[in-house]
Amino acid sequence: HVQLVESGGGSVQTGGSLRLSCEGSGRTYNRNCMAWFRQAPGKEREGVASIDEAGKITYADSVKDRFTISKDNDKNTMYLQMNGLKPEDTAMYYCAADNLLPCEAQTDTPFSVWGQGTQVTVS
DSSP states (O other): OOOEEOOOOOEETTTEEEEEEEEEEEEEEGEEEEEEEEEEESSEEEEEEEEEETTTTTEEETTTTTTTEEEGGGGGEEEEEOOOGGGGGEEEEEEEEEEEEEOOOOOTOOOEEEEOOOOEEEO
């Protein structure tokens, strides 16, 4: 069964930090590309960061130097460390996985496996 489960969301004040986790089960975690997306109410889904099996990483300009994506293959888990949070980071955050080249978190990147989302609220 292909599955991704996010956790770690919550409410923080501006400037605070959160670490999101995305645990993959089955064959999900072995896909070559994993990514984080977010969607705020009334807004289009936005790619946040991606990481491929070789460790190549991309970030959206809006989160560069504040967010860090990483993977722990022993735990089948991908992380998103978010520092310096701003109110505009408020959104539902989703992780995604697939076999894709190139591995990028673009709005139209056709990821087929998605988690259920975890809410991040910054005030």
